[in-house]
Amino acid sequence: MPTRTTLVDSDYVLTIAGAVANPLALDFAAFEAMPNEAKVTDVSRFRAGRSGDAVLLDAVLARAEPAPDANYATLHADRDDFHVSVPLADLRSEGLIVYRDASGPLSLDQGGPIRFLIRNPAACNTGELDECANVKYLSCIELTTRKGRDTRPTTEADHAGLHAKES
Numbered sequence: 001m002p003t004r005t006t007l008v009d010s011d012y013v014l015t016i017a018g019a020v021a022n023p024l025a026l027d028f029a030a031f032e033a034m035p036n037e038a039k040v041t042d043v044s045r046f047r048a049g050r051s052g053d054a055v056l057l058d059a060v061l062a063r064a065e066p067a068p069d070a071n072y073a074t075l076h077a078d079r080d081d082f083h084v085s086v087p088l089a090d091l092r093s094e095g096l097i098v099y100r101d102a103s104g105p106l107s108l109d110q111g112g113p114i115r116f117l118i119r120n121p122a123a124c125n126t127g128e129l130d131e132c133a134n135v136k137y138l139s140c141i142e143l144t145t146r147k148g149r150d151t152r153p154t155t156e157a158d159h160a161g162l163h164a165k166e167s
């Protein structure tokens with residue numbers, strides 16, 4: 001369960017930080033203002049049960065200008081202290097940032113206001129880009145040279161525990 005049940009202004013802002021020439025702080029209006037070719041509408045096309053519209057991770061990173069030695073992306077969810085760190089090269093073409101649904105910012109029960117989504121994830125705990133990397137309540141994408149913090153569950157028991165807590 002999320003630690004807070006209410007949302008504060010900073011929950012609506014995604015920061016892009018670390019090994020980038022141009023750090024960013026993106027709010028709802030900034031996502032909306034991205035060009036159409038940077039957008040993916042209706043992510044239920046990729047993932048049954050998910051809803052909302054997204055922007056391409058790659059389009060956001062292009063604005064942030066990753067440093068040549070940025071090898072890893074760490075996806076931070078401050079809200080519940082959940083973190084995932086994956087190789088940037090693998091992630092670039094797969095990553096979507098879901099930020100809205102039909103009525104406005106993505107709802108909390110969908111993992112909003114901002115949620116990471118991998119187009120074709122591996123099953124939980126079977127690879128770097130697995131379902132567990134679909135980080136909810138995304139607050140920051142941090143680029144680094146080496147692998148960063150990763151709190152994904154690694155055992156079946158931890159998984160069962162985390163999933164029980166989610167539902």
Ligand SMILES: Nc1nc2c(c(=O)[nH]1)N[C@H]1C(S)=C(S)[C@@H](COP(=O)(O)O)O[C@H]1N2
Nearest residue numbers: 077080082124131132133134135136137166
């Ligand atoms: N912030 C946050 N994101 C998270 C998690 C979490 O505990 N906290 N669990 C992950 C795991 S282990 C999985 S399998 C998926 C589950 O997504 P779903 O509940 O939408 O099916 O969310 C991932 N994203």
Ligand SMILES: [Mo]
Nearest residue numbers: 124131132159
């Ligand atoms: Mo998971």
